[in-house]
Amino acid sequence: KQEVTQIPAALSVPEGENLVLNCSFTDSAIYNLQWFRQDPGKGLTSLLLIQSSQREQTSGRLNASLDKSSGRSTLYIAASQPGDSATYLCAVSVLYNNNDMRFGAGTRLTVKP
Amino acid sequence: EADIYQTPRYLVIGTGKKITLECSQTMGHDKMYWYQQDPGMELHLIHYSYGVNSTEKGDLSSESTVSRIRTEHFPLTLESARPSHTSQYLCATGLAGGGDTQYFGPGTRLTVL
Numbered sequence: 001k002q003e004v005t006q007i008p009a010a011l012s013v014p015e016g017e018n019l020v021l022n023c024s025f026t027d028s029a030i031y032n033l034q035w036f037r038q039d040p041g042k043g044l045t046s047l048l049l050i051q052s053s054q055r056e057q058t059s060g061r062l063n064a065s066l067d068k069s070s071g072r073s074t075l076y077i078a079a080s081q082p083g084d085s086a087t088y089l090c091a092v093s094v095l096y097n098n099n100d101m102r103f104g105a106g107t108r109l110t111v112k113p
Numbered sequence: 114e115a116d117i118y119q120t121p122r123y124l125v126i127g128t129g130k131k132i133t134l135e136c137s138q139t140m141g142h143d144k145m146y147w148y149q150q151d152p153g154m155e156l157h158l159i160h161y162s163y164g165v166n167s168t169e170k171g172d173l174s175s176e177s178t179v180s181r182i183r184t185e186h187f188p189l190t191l192e193s194a195r196p197s198h199t200s201q202y203l204c205a206t207g208l209a210g211g212g213d214t215q216y217f218g219p220g221t222r223l224t225v226l
Contacts, residue, residue, distance in 0.1 A: 004155070034214055043117075043203055043217035044156075089156070100171075101215065103148075103156040 002027045002094050006104035013080055014112050021075040021107045023090030028068050031093035035064050035075050038087045038106065047088075048075070052095075080111045115140045117218035119204050125224045126194055134189045134221045136204035144207040145187040146215065149173060149200050156203065162187055194225045 003026045013019050023033070032051045036044040048057045048064040050073070056065040063076040077084060087106040094100055120135045136145065143164045148156040158171030162181040176198070177191050191198055201222050205215040 009153075036217075041201075041220070041222065043219045044205075044215075045217070046214040049214050091156075100146075100158060100161065105153065105155040108153075 002030075002092060002102045004090055004092055004102050004104040006088075006090055006107050008107060009105065010108040010110075012110040012112065015080060015082060017080050017111075018076070018078050019080055019109070021077070021088050021090075021109070023073040023075070023104055025071045025073075025090075025092050025102075027094075028071055029095040030068065031095050033064075033066050033073050033093070034091045034101075035062075035073075036089040036091060038089055040086075044089060077109075080109075082111050082113050085109055085111050117204060117206055117216055119202075119218040119221050121221060122219060123222050123224075125226065127226050128193075128195055130194050130225075132191050132194055132223070134191075134202055134204075134223070136187045136189070136218060138185050138187075138204075138206045138216075138218075140206050140216060141184075142206035142208055142216070143184065144215075145181065146205040146207070147171075147177075147179060147187070147189050148203040148205065149175070150203060150220075151200050160189065194223075196225045199223060199225050 007022045034049045035047045050066040061078040066073045087108045089106040090104040091101045117138045145162045147160040150156045157173035159175040160179040203220045204218040207215045
């Protein structure tokens with residue numbers, strides 16, 4: 001069964017720092033991997049989607065990488081801002097189960113002014 | 114504007130009550146999902162539907178039931194609520210064919226006393 005793990009569970013950084021969030025998954029048979037943002041008490045917003053054939057995706061200050069063979073993905077946030085404070089969730093789309101998704105527990109990020 | 118609506122946003126009820134959590138969408142998507150999320154934990158899929166009159170149970174055992182009579186509507190019902198049902202419930206939609214992102218509603222935070 002696919003398991004998704006995110007490290008660290010929580011992270012606090014001063015404004016302006018670059019940071020990396022980590023995601024690992026146990027089964028490389030994935031369709032794609034996505035990073036979501038969740039604000040307190042809200043739903044999820046998709047940030048980046050990487051297809052299994054891709055190595056990385058970029059959107060503004062965000063860059064996500066995927067190493068399917070090792071079961072790892074990273075989300076790099078450049079020049080962090082207080083508005084980046086949220087929980088970041090990693091999810092993989094399971095290839096053999098109608099592409100349904102498995103989520104990690106998330107990394108709770110706090111960016112201090 | 115295409116969107117996903119969940120009502121109520123917050124609900125506090127007593128044990129034994131029957132409740133229905135509403136989810137409706139104007140995205141025109143065939144796939145709809147219900148996830149359960151406890152604080153600081155990963156999302157767990159409890160029900161999904163790939164179209165009208167199609168419903169399936171997800172990975173997490175749930176005492177809830179769902180129906181899909183119309184494309185845009187996917188209500189979740191608890192016949193007899195218990196304190197163990199206290200959680201956040203997130204509704205999501207997706208395009209047919211898989212491999213694409215899912216779009217999330219704002220969630221319903223349920224507290225059973």
